[in-house]
Amino acid sequence: MTNRNPDKLYRRTFLREGLWTAVLTALAAAAAALFAKSRRSPAMVWQIDPLKCIACGRCATHCVLNESAVKCVHAYAMCGYCDLCTGYFVPEPKELSTAAENQLCPTGAIRRTYVEDPYFEYTIDESLCIGCGKCVKGCGAFGNGSLFLQVRHDRCLNCNECAIAAACPSQAFKRVPVENPYLLKDQL
Amino acid sequence: MSRIPSVLWILLWLVVAAPALSVQRFPPPEFENEYVIPSPTTPMPRSEIYQAADVVVLTAALLAASWLVLKKRSRRAIVLLMLASLAYFGFWRKGCICPIGAIGNISLALFNSDFAIPWTTAAFFFLPLVFALFFGRVFCGAVCPLGALQDIVLLRPIQIPLWLETPLRLLAWLYLLMAILYAAAGSAFLICRYDPFVAFFRFSANPAMWVISFAMLAMAVFIPRPYCRFLCPYGVILRQLARFSKLSVTITPDECIHCRLCENACPFGAIDKPTVEWPQTERSKGRRRLLLLMALLPVLTAAGAALGYALHSKMAMSHPVVRLAYLTGLEQKGLLKELPEEIKAFHAAGQSSEVLCRQADAKQRQFAVGGALAGGGMGLIAGGMLIAGSIFWKRTDYQANRGSCLACGRCFNSCPRHRLRLKRNQQPEKNG
Numbered sequence: 093m094t095n096r097n098p099d100k101l102y103r104r105t106f107l108r109e110g111l112w113t114a115v116l117t118a119l120a121a122a123a124a125a126l127f128a129k130s131r132r133s134p135a136m137v138w139q140i141d142p143l144k145c146i147a148c149g150r151c152a153t154h155c156v157l158n159e160s161a162v163k164c165v166h167a168y169a170m171c172g173y174c175d176l177c178t179g180y181f182v183p184e185p186k187e188l189s190t191a192a193e194n195q196l197c198p199t200g201a202i203r204r205t206y207v208e209d210p211y212f213e214y215t216i217d218e219s220l221c222i223g224c225g226k227c228v229k230g231c232g233a234f235g236n237g238s239l240f241l242q243v244r245h246d247r248c249l250n251c252n253e254c255a256i257a258a259a260c261p262s263q264a265f266k267r268v269p270v271e272n273p274y275l276l277k278d279q280l
Numbered sequence: 281m282s283r284i285p286s287v288l289w290i291l292l293w294l295v296v297a298a299p300a301l302s303v304q305r306f307p308p309p310e311f312e313n314e315y316v317i318p319s320p321t322t323p324m325p326r327s328e329i330y331q332a333a334d335v336v337v338l339t340a341a342l343l344a345a346s347w348l349v350l351k352k353r354s355r356r357a358i359v360l361l362m363l364a365s366l367a368y369f370g371f372w373r374k375g376c377i378c379p380i381g382a383i384g385n386i387s388l389a390l391f392n393s394d395f396a397i398p399w400t401t402a403a404f405f406f407l408p409l410v411f412a413l414f415f416g417r418v419f420c421g422a423v424c425p426l427g428a429l430q431d432i433v434l435l436r437p438i439q440i441p442l443w444l445e446t447p448l449r450l451l452a453w454l455y456l457l458m459a460i461l462y463a464a465a466g467s468a469f470l471i472c473r474y475d476p477f478v479a480f481f482r483f484s485a486n487p488a489m490w491v492i493s494f495a496m497l498a499m500a501v502f503i504p505r506p507y508c509r510f511l512c513p514y515g516v517i518l519r520q521l522a523r524f525s526k527l528s529v530t531i532t533p534d535e536c537i538h539c540r541l542c543e544n545a546c547p548f549g550a551i552d553k554p555t556v557e558w559p560q561t562e563r564s565k566g567r568r569r570l571l572l573l574m575a576l577l578p579v580l581t582a583a584g585a586a587l588g589y590a591l592h593s594k595m596a597m598s599h600p601v602v603r604l605a606y607l608t609g610l611e612q613k614g615l616l617k618e619l620p621e622e623i624k625a626f627h628a629a630g631q632s633s634e635v636l637c638r639q640a641d642a643k644q645r646q647f648a649v650g651g652a653l654a655g656g657g658m659g660l661i662a663g664g665m666l667i668a669g670s671i672f673w674k675r676t677d678y679q680a681n682r683g684s685c686l687a688c689g690r691c692f693n694s695c696p697r698h699r700l701r702l703k704r705n706q707q708p709e710k711n712g
Contacts, residue, residue, distance in 0.1 A: 108524045111524055112413065112524050112526070115413060115521060115524075116410070116413055119406060119409055119410060119413075122390075122406075123402060123406045126386070126389055126390075126396075126397060126402045127399050127402055129389065129396045129397075130396045130397055130398055130399045130402065131399075132396065133396040135328065135398040136396075136398075137325050144625075144629070146621065146624070146625045146628065148621045148625075150621075156478075156482065156484065156485070157482070157484060158483075158484035165320045166320055167320060168317045168318050168319065168320070169308065169317055169319070170304070170308065171308060172305070172306030172307065172308060172309070173308070173309050174306055207311065207313070207315050208311060208312060208313050208315065211309050211311065213315075215318075234305070235305060235306065236304055236305055236306055236308075244323060245322075245323055245324055245325040245326075246323035246324075246325075248325065249374060249376050249482075250325060250326075250376070251376060251472060252376070252377075252381050252382075252384050252385055252469045252472045253384065253468060253469035253472055253473065255473070258468060258473075258600075261620070261621035261622040261624075261625045262621075262622075262625030262626075262628075262629065263600060263625075267395075270325055270328075273322070273324065273325055274320075274322045276320060276322070
């Protein structure tokens with residue numbers, strides 16, 4: 093290369109420069125198109141449509157996080173505050189008490205507190221909830237369906253492709269705008 | 281509310297289908313005391329400011345990497361930057377977001393009008409590409425957390441012979457084309473799903489992925505950066521762009537003295553040796569082989585396209601709609617003993633099978649076109665590699681191959697010219 097004339101434009105140099113410019117232009121065009129598109133629509137995050145969810149239990153096992161980002165959420169406004177809560181108690185409970193043998197939740201994540209006769213409030217302890225959906229199934233089957241599963245966005249990594257969405261049998265996962273990242277059942 | 285008799289319990293379990301219907305079976309009570317009905321908490325996602333911060337960190341890391349690789353020429357500084365990137369993009373950000381996985385987002389956004397990606401994702405995808413056009417693969421060398429993890433476990437490198445390296449590179453092409461096809465069709469983000477190192481960043485994965493991850497890491501002890509060289513789909517794109525980058529890594533800071541000391545410095549086989557002119561007899565032989573390979577190119581392309589088309593219905597099964605249509609088909613034939621959750625949910629939702637079949641057929645057609653294109657592409661690339669391998673490239677010096685060089689900086693210290701320059705730079709300090 094040393095004996096080449098630096099002022100002369102060689103074919104290889106010309107081709108390289110031309111290709112370089114073409115690729116840079118193509119990249120810029122693609123980026124501009126995508127940026128323009130992203131300006132038109134808001135950023136999205138994953139959420140479960142509670143009306144489609146069948147509480148199959150895969151949320152507990154398919155999330156990339158070891159303790160799923162999906163947790164049970166309680167729409168208190170829909171709750172009947174039943175003494176015999178079918179989301180809280182196993183079928184045919186021995187007695188309506190907080191004893192572990194009566195509880196449907198495998199981790200005891202539902203707190204039952206007395207409000208007034210005959211009403212009880214049920215609160216989810218999210219640090220214990222694993223998102224298995226057993227209570228959701230029980231509540232939906234016999235109760236008002238006020239318990240439902242939601243992706244909790246303080247935990248969700250917002251993966252490119254949600255691993256649970258890929259495994260969801262009822263295709264209940266969808267992308268929702270980041271400003272409004274929850275699909276609360278009492279507000280649907 | 282009294283206890284429901286046990287028979288009724290069982291009956292109810294049987295009768296009421298699984299879907300959680302929002303039926304107000306029990307009207308919400310009107311409390312007499314001043315109990316206020318609480319509302320569910322809604323913790324918000326990570327704010328966009330942090331995502332913008334990620335882009336800033338990426339840009340800064342790429343600028344620093346370019347300067348360290350091309351100007352400062354210090355392997356130690358490159359390693360430090362690499363470790364910092366590993367800590368930030370790997371362990372702190374848990375491997376998400378990364379430009380490699382962003383291939384999926386970009387493909388989906390390009391092929392689907394209703395899916396848009398955040399500007400930060402697009403920036404993550406395009407920034408390293410632009411840097412590759414200017415400075416070569418500085419992203420691979422000092423910024424990519426996956427590369428960093430493989431680089432630090434490389435203890436007993438073995439050289440991969442060229443005849444094996446080139447065909448193995450085809451794997452990465454295949455991975456790239458499949459990833460684009462699956463993402464564009466809305467089936468899966470393959471790159472993210474089978475990312476072999478994200479398990480270490482998150483300390484969590486399913487058992488199969490743990491096996492793959494540890495196998496890949498164990499392989500990386502002996503085979504230098506196996507994922508980067510033979511699988512990474514983003515690496516394929518970077519390699520093509522780095523081929524004609526404005527600046528690139530040079531082994532020597534000034535001139536090559538043909539001392540051969542750098543010959544074994546690169547564990548990635550990215551150092552091109554000076555070539556010897558072919559004798560006249562070899563030339564005519566080479567010319568004949570080139571003509572033959574050029575004739576083979578369309579044959580390979582057609583064969584690849586045919587193979588891709590033949591496999592399209594298998595690939596289409598990756599899409600949930602196609603799978604569901606297949607399952608309903610089995611159900612209608614009475615081949616399913618136990619109904620899977622998918623079928624139960626489909627029936628509960630009350631959708632018609634005809635609509636489902638139409639959707640599945642449309643997906644099948646997409647995969648037929650995509651499969652043929654990807655297969656044809658693979659044939660074309662394989663043919664292209666064969667042709668490129670049989671062309672004589674004139675080289676007078678030892679130089680880093682622009683496409684293959686991962687900008688790790690290992691070769692710098694092997695060059696006596698580099699050491700001499702370092703010595704000269706240190707001298708004035710000593711005298712002063």
